[in-house]
Amino acid sequence: MDLSYSVKEQAFRAEVRGFLSDNLPPELAQAVRDGRSLGKEGHDRWHALLNAQGWLAPNWPKEFGGCEWGAVQRHIFEEECCRANAPHIVPFGLSMLAPVLQKFGSKAQQDHYLPRILSGEDWWCQGYSEPGAGSDLASLKTKAVRDGDAYVVNGQKTWTTLGQYANCIFCLVRTDASVKQQAGISFLLIDMDTPGIEVRPIILLDGSAEVNEVWFTDVRVPVENLVGEENKGWTYAKYLLTHERTNIAGVGSSQAGLAAVKRLARSQQHRGQPLIENPHFAARVAQVEIDLMAMSTTNLRIISVAAKGQAPGVESSMLKVKGTQIRQEINDLARRAAGVYAMPFSSEAVEGSNEVPIGPEGTAAVAAQYFNNRKLSIFGGSNEIQRNIIAKVKLGGGA
Amino acid sequence: MNFDLTSERQMLQDSLRRFLSDRYTTEVRNDILASDAGFSPDIWAQLGELGIIGAMFSEEQGGYGGAGFDIAVVFEELGRAGVVEPFLDSAILGGGLIASLGSQDQQDLIEQVIDGSLHLGFAHGEPRSRYDLAHVETTATLQDDEIILNGRKAVVVNAEAAGYLIVSAREAGAEADKSGISLFLMPVDMPGVSLRGYPLLAGGRAAEVQLDKVILPASARLGAAGAAYPAIAERAAAASVALAAETLGAMETATALTRDYLQVRQQFGRPIGTFQALQHRMADLLIELEQARSAVINGAGHLDAEPQLRDLHISATGNLVARTGRLVAEESIQLHGGIAMTQDYELAHIAKRIVMAEHRFGDADYHLEQFIDLSTA
Numbered sequence: 001m002d003l004s005y006s007v008k009e010q011a012f013r014a015e016v017r018g019f020l021s022d023n024l025p026p027e028l029a030q031a032v033r034d035g036r037s038l039g040k041e042g043h044d045r046w047h048a049l050l051n052a053q054g055w056l057a058p059n060w061p062k063e064f065g066g067c068e069w070g071a072v073q074r075h076i077f078e079e080e081c082c083r084a085n086a087p088h089i090v091p092f093g094l095s096m097l098a099p100v101l102q103k104f105g106s107k108a109q110q111d112h113y114l115p116r117i118l119s120g121e122d123w124w125c126q127g128y129s130e131p132g133a134g135s136d137l138a139s140l141k142t143k144a145v146r147d148g149d150a151y152v153v154n155g156q157k158t159w160t161t162l163g164q165y166a167n168c169i170f171c172l173v174r175t176d177a178s179v180k181q182q183a184g185i186s187f188l189l190i191d192m193d194t195p196g197i198e199v200r201p202i203i204l205l206d207g208s209a210e211v212n213e214v215w216f217t218d219v220r221v222p223v224e225n226l227v228g229e230e231n232k233g234w235t236y237a238k239y240l241l242t243h244e245r246t247n248i249a250g251v252g253s254s255q256a257g258l259a260a261v262k263r264l265a266r267s268q269q270h271r272g273q274p275l276i277e278n279p280h281f282a283a284r285v286a287q288v289e290i291d292l293m294a295m296s297t298t299n300l301r302i303i304s305v306a307a308k309g310q311a312p313g314v315e316s317s318m319l320k321v322k323g324t325q326i327r328q329e330i331n332d333l334a335r336r337a338a339g340v341y342a343m344p345f346s347s348e349a350v351e352g353s354n355e356v357p358i359g360p361e362g363t364a365a366v367a368a369q370y371f372n373n374r375k376l377s378i379f380g381g382s383n384e385i386q387r388n389i390i391a392k393v394k395l396g397g398g399a
Numbered sequence: 400m401n402f403d404l405t406s407e408r409q410m411l412q413d414s415l416r417r418f419l420s421d422r423y424t425t426e427v428r429n430d431i432l433a434s435d436a437g438f439s440p441d442i443w444a445q446l447g448e449l450g451i452i453g454a455m456f457s458e459e460q461g462g463y464g465g466a467g468f469d470i471a472v473v474f475e476e477l478g479r480a481g482v483v484e485p486f487l488d489s490a491i492l493g494g495g496l497i498a499s500l501g502s503q504d505q506q507d508l509i510e511q512v513i514d515g516s517l518h519l520g521f522a523h524g525e526p527r528s529r530y531d532l533a534h535v536e537t538t539a540t541l542q543d544d545e546i547i548l549n550g551r552k553a554v555v556v557n558a559e560a561a562g563y564l565i566v567s568a569r570e571a572g573a574e575a576d577k578s579g580i581s582l583f584l585m586p587v588d589m590p591g592v593s594l595r596g597y598p599l600l601a602g603g604r605a606a607e608v609q610l611d612k613v614i615l616p617a618s619a620r621l622g623a624a625g626a627a628y629p630a631i632a633e634r635a636a637a638a639s640v641a642l643a644a645e646t647l648g649a650m651e652t653a654t655a656l657t658r659d660y661l662q663v664r665q666q667f668g669r670p671i672g673t674f675q676a677l678q679h680r681m682a683d684l685l686i687e688l689e690q691a692r693s694a695v696i697n698g699a700g701h702l703d704a705e706p707q708l709r710d711l712h713i714s715a716t717g718n719l720v721a722r723t724g725r726l727v728a729e730e731s732i733q734l735h736g737g738i739a740m741t742q743d744y745e746l747a748h749i750a751k752r753i754v755m756a757e758h759r760f761g762d763a764d765y766h767l768e769q770f771i772d773l774s775t776a
Contacts, residue, residue, distance in 0.1 A: 129737070132665070135666050135667075135736070136667045139666070139667075139668075159737055203742040204740050204741060205742050268529065270529050270531075271531060275529075278768075280764045280767060280768055281764060328729075336764060338758075339529045339530065339758065340524055340554045341553070341554065342758045343554055343599050343600060343601070343605065343758050343759070344554065344597050344600065344605065345598040346600070358595070358607060359526075359553075360526065367600050367754075367755065367758075368600065371600075371750070374732050374740060377733055378733065384677070387676070
């Protein structure tokens, strides 16, 4: 048992920190810190800077242009990026689709798509959920029917994050309705410019427009855009989800969020003292910090197992539940810390707004973030689904 | 012991509920939210005609109610429908303060408040006051027969629509002293008053109010110089009852929507409400809802008690309802899933009303701290 990082790992952390301090544009970091939307330009800019450094794809094998870092290195990188308020890398191409293509895609698909993901030429979004298929994803109904050299796709996807920026979408579609649900699903790559695709924004409760509905009407997709084999899509989708869950604990985000809460609570006055010194508030902050310290170690324990080549199983479900509980509690603390200045509607969530904030620094986006991050326990397999997985594995019952 | 509403309050509840369920639909309300004014003058006028504003005032003030239970009945219905119109600001706070402190001339304004033709705002909180009612840095200086106001007021709800603001300012004492605070009836268009208006996350509008050498006649003072704190505390207590009742009504809607959704939403080939894990969570919400209902009754029933006892109960109500509100809002969203995250769905607005209510006159932590102080005093 040794809780310290190796000399090599510490040197890597210093290298990452140095890179961030030299290369992360301050205006991007400030936007992240303020909870402002970055827009496509902001995301593209950071994407290009990381790509130039060769650090855009920590989890990709070197043969495809990735870093091939181990789990601990990736964890350190993630922690440092959050600490510096670097923008999150949009995961759909880099960490969700790419691993699927690398494992199941054809040589032609790998050669065509992977470099375009790195260069930022393609922006991918995810076509999984449907209005009737949320937690029960396998019941999806969007249909793809083979017609000569193309599939004809009809149906509707929803909750498509940042689909408004995307030029490509990877979709789960039903290619066989006569078999068990999971056995009739295929994985298709679709160009968003194909006739018959319509993207409609969904405005969320905080006023943000980050998710969309995507409608497909007689959309012709060339058969070479099928990944792997027809009707094997569920296998690929499950493989993708294990990658979606690699950074599921969100330790770095929580650490950055907690630091922001403390900053805000130091600047807010309560009964003539900084709020951070108020025993009731301090106790709440301490409680969540204690939880975070333990979860951070749980996360490292799981990572070190993964570093030995064993894929995490039920543990990633545990991390999803605990990690989102902690992040949501931090959002709640930030909202409380802002006091009456949590009340103004923050146009910060709306892209392109340059208004001077109403309240003191750090208060503008807290209420919007509190509401927006209710999504954390809903998406990526809701926390109820995660508990089903834990119960099924640990109790052996049907879930 | 009798927990039934009087027949008058029952009628008030019935007529308000009927009006709102007919007229204040999700679609109408979402249009109001998107409007520049942030509320509907039309709905406001109709509710005035219906006597809803009058129910917030006693008979001697020109109304026909004004007690804690009148406030609770009205605000529970407003909360149930997610109403964003400024009843709290024009009636409970602005109108209530004029009624309790005003001179005969000043009291004459109440009639216009009750018929809905005059809006008011309470310009009390400041950027550094948080929820502390005695923290007033804005100054009022008497020069000859005039008062000069200087300071900044934070998140003044309904300020832009208001004809007058009730402004608190210090005439004596240190920044957190209870004594030395006065209230002034200030026309909102006075020279030296500047408003920076903005929409609120949960609906309605507010403004940051800058007071820069605003000159008022000394006759604009409400009540005696430096002695306004007891009236401010009493109205804050009434506002806390109103907000708790509003939150209760909103929680009733949130739980009703959730119960309905659990019965219709199908996943894995059956309604999700057939899963026991979700049934238990729904049951917990209904248990907490009844706790909140009792807390509102306790608060409303003690609004007329002596200040110490009143505030003990107000803090208990404020703390419990804020805790329950967060639970109900978060769990209702979670049990729904993604649909509840969308702006146009009824629950999204209701959840925002619930959670943001605790940011006006003190959150769960503030009320807990008040309760500890008062119960150990």
